[in-house]
Amino acid sequence: MRETQPQHDHQGDLETIDGIELLPSILEAVCRVTSSGFAAVARVTETRWIACATRDEIGFGLAAGGELPLETTICHEIRQHRQAVIIDDVAADPTYREHHTPRIYGLGSYISVPITLPDGTFFGTLCAIDPQPRSLANKEVTSAFAIFADLIAQHLMASRQVATIRAMAHERERLIAELQTARDNAVGELERVSVLFDHAPSFMAVLDGPEHRFVSANPAYRDLIGGREVIGRTVAEALPEAAEQGFVDILDKVYATGEPFSMRGARFTSRDENGEAAPERFLDFLYQPVAGNDGTNGIVVIGYDVTDHVLQTRRQAALTDLGEQLRVIDDRGDITHAAARIMAEALGATRAGFGTVDAEHETVIMHSNWCAAGATPVEGTYRFREYGSFIDDLKRGETVIVADVREDPRTRPNAAAMEALGIRVLLNFPVIEHDQFVLVAFVHMDTLRELSEADIQFVKQVADRTQLALAQLQAKEQQETLNRELGHRMKNALSVVQAIVSQTLRRAGDLKAGRSAIDARLAALGRAHDMLTEASWKEADIRQVVEAALAAHRRDGQRISIQGPAVPLNADQVQGISMALYELATNATKYGALSNEEGRVALDWSWIDGAFNLTWIESGGPAVKEPSDRGLGSRLIEQAIAPYFRGKGNMEFAPEGLRFRLSGYVIA
Template sequence: MSIAVNDAIDREQERLAALARYEILDTPRETDFDDIARLASDICGTPIAVVNLIADRRQFFKAEVGLGVRETPFESSFCAKAILDEDLLIVPDATKDARFDGNPLVTGEPHLRFYAGALLKTDEGLPIGTVCVLDFEPRQLSELQQRALRVLARQVMTQLELRRALRAQAYQTEVQRRLGIRRQAQATRLVAENEQIRLDEARLRIAQHAGGIGIFEVDIASGEVEVSEEFCRIFGLPAQRSYPAATLEALVEKDDEALRSDKQTRRTGTARLDVEYRIRRPDDGELRWVARRARFVMDPNGQPTKMVGVVIDISDSKQRDIRNAALLSLGDRLREVGTIEEALRIASAVLAQGLAVDRAGYSRIDRQADAFVVELDWNAPNVISLAGGKPLGGFAEILEKLANGQTLALPDVAQADWLGGHGADYLEHNVRSLLKVPVVERGQLVGVLFAHDSTARIWTRDEMEFARGVADRTYASLGKIGAEDEQRVLNQELSHRLKNTLAIVQAIATQTLKNVSERDAVEAFSARLQALSAAHEILLNQSWSRARMRAVIEKVLAIHAEPNRIAITGPDVPLGPKAGLSLSLIFHELGTNAVKYGALSNQDGRVDVSWTVTDEGGDRVLNLTWHERGGPSVVEPTRKGFGSRLIRMGIAGTGDVDKRYEPTGLVAVFRAPMSLIQELGD
């Protein structure tokens, strides 16, 4: 065996011994290391970051972001190659690197492309692992990101050294003395590294502004916060090097104060590190959403000395989420309204709140009256309503813009010279910017959903899409309400004609059968006509679509008995027209028989009507029971008339009926599939 091979083996044994001394392998996850992995991912902008330790033919992840596992096969490890490099290994595109182009993690799932790893080295220079970042796309790291990765690697080693030192301190005083010296040296190194990070802020400014990321560092003892220029811009403050922490805390909205850090929570290390809250910027008074991500820097005794992190303005994405939720809620709310006024009131409020404007509403174009009529508007406090009509002539320029169906967005009315004198009218009513979404029917402009604000503003694409979404849902609701109004008028006319027809049938039957001696049959026929009429009336009130089971049963049985003698229980099932008519005739026959022979023929009897809907093999089935109690004893009749045959046919002709003549009274159980019960028919 050559000398070189022996040296390599000896070196590997030293490296493994050094790693073992830290007693870190196979330990649980810890926040300190998780924070470093997260910070590496945030700084380098990669989906994956790992604090990785290379043992004997295995690799162990002390912390990871984006992987979800604590180990991966050693043979496919990038980091195993990294420990052969001096300091930092960067693989911009693994498919073009001979060392990795055959790696199964590159050629197969998860198709890794980019790798950068900074070595974890002991004081003796022995590599024991890496702080690495990975991506699924080829990329490069800036000089600043490379430097940050090295700093984080040194932070990991500092943590490992501190932990080893603290473990040794518990065993002997002499070791404690030496560790004290080492901790002091390491603390000095930490201070130097933090100072270097602070000096690098100037180089970060361009990147911060491009990404909208502000950087801060709180000195916990003094309460001073060093901030970047982008931090100042986000918070609406004059650009300067530092601010007292209290100045920044005062900008947080009152309702969100519990989320901010303060002197006490920073000193104890209990401040929330990853939070989102609202601030009121002092320069323009605007309310903004800010996401803050921070970490504590500890001294050798484990006490927090600094709080460092970043802030990001997330107002746009937050507002987008709020608007999406508002649109979903608007659709649900509009489905329940029954009047145009109610629909417009809801839509106006949602539009105004979603856009944070002073006024929103709906205007109708009345061509006959030559008027532009504001039907209804929502107004912020101390903002006057514009409800009412104005001549169309004064809006000629705006109507021309809206006639083609395009949304009109004016960022500044004062700069829109084409408005002419009408621009002055807007300004007089404190309207500086406006947004209008037209509704066009058959090529004709018939209405406008509008939003007004007292300040000049650039309407974003998201805001315009939101306004169009509100308009689409509102116009659909208005169309539905209009159609329902027309349907009600039609139903009223149909109801009138049907009642006349049934009255004629009744009169013809009475006249034709007046000489019939069997008056029971005549009366039964007349009663059945009444039951049919009652069912038709219920269906007409439900627009010939869905009557409700309870309403049909109560309407029919009201003819036969007082409500206190009939108990009705069951879910309020909607019925199709066929089932509704069928049930009305069946319950008329049951009620008639109960009055003549059963529970309703005396003073004590009563009838229980109940139903349930069950799931039987994936099909929903209605189970309806008629149960008479307290009447005279009943027996099955020997003669079967039309009524009996009608009952045996079941609901909507299903024939699924079980009739039992029990000593306590008649029991009839009907079953029918819900698909048939709720069938609307042709």
């Protein structure tokens, strides 16, 4: 970019602009708030465009005093219509994509705001350009430009007024009147600037002297520091946590060197007016030194709270990380621990994890959870009501947020127990499956912190993805078990067929009678398998299930006695009972009471107030010896059925006959 620097009659404007101490900070803030690489204050007349001050981070090549041909700029159009021109993306803008100015100077984005003096005089423009598209047409940018343009206009106006007063010094009375007017105007304008300062979207403060004593701070700054009174106090006195976090050291360096300092996404933890730790914030800020006759005499603080953006970025990265890890983990404990760690680190929590819920008994089994340094894991079985009444909300599928266990009525009576576990803030997210509360995702914090809606949605996403991963793992394990069981059942089915054929032929009077009996018994076995398959997928009464499972083995209806009341079984319980009885009857046919002609089996059950008990007792068969190695069938009988009834199964190899007992619960 080439510039021309002719001698012109606007040297006074350049000197006036150069005298504005905050102008470098303004141009720095303009570049930061727009993400543009070039910013300038220009004097625009009917015939000339003159750069009064510039900030060039992209090598545009235009310095203070340089000029551009007026007809090549958009500013001369602004001089005519006195309106701001804002172009986010030149290539997409229907008005300016074919305009000669962006083409001449290679502009990707453009913003220019008129600088109009209080008396209505047009001075020029405050503008920013960049070769790349930028987001400019928003309240944050337009408000900042309005404030900065007004500050420059006020300074220019004040300078011109002072010049006028000095020029009329020989007219004493008029000079006094002019001075009075100027003073009144200055006070009014100062008040107006103060209003603009107070309503600025950014946080701002002015510090004086090497001790960094607060001269002013706008409401946004006071909100950032918890509403504390700071005017007249040093930063170290008013904000000791800022000193602890190194911000005073940075201020000292800026004051000593006279060099500005800026930072993006700086972590800052403040305190409220009661001294309680406030939620951590993330800030973009600038420390701009203010020069005096003897060097730096103060620092202006300007910045924006970018916490929401930083946390959203952190949450998104955490979900991506979780997805990558869940693809390769195949252990339940590892899945929940990885999800807990990612959830806790993203939220800055003390502890996070998952628990398996028994909604009926209102207990939760806490799995391995992630804890911050110094925190104690919370693992094992806990009763919800020993820590508050929020279990009622969880059962309804509602997310529970306790902002302070001391104040929330659901936890206040149990606050001491909660705090003993290091819990001051609590978030519980219920996972509902088939209308049942089965899993809870929890986040604990030992200090006060506000949880946003975005935080809650993040926990929900982690919980949903974790539940899906656990369900997929469970499905995989169930498929493997099913495959093993299928193989085992096929072998048993062949053994049962062999036993049926052998026993039938031994008792048959002739071949024709034997074949007929064999056909009937094999058909009964086939019907039993059909009913077992059907019963596995729906609720059924226990007698229906028992008769289906034992149909092939009850040849004369007398050797297996069945007794017990009607009991409604769910699908899992149907499958469990069917599996156990199938195995018991098969074993009895092969080795036990049904392997000879005299043996008997007594099957009975009871159901009282939800308590369920079932017994299978064999007698009259061959003498029983306990095997040295339990086979798959025995393990399935003892272990597979009991969990469906939240109880225990026990097989006893008594010499007079095998005995099996099941005790548990059936809830209608």
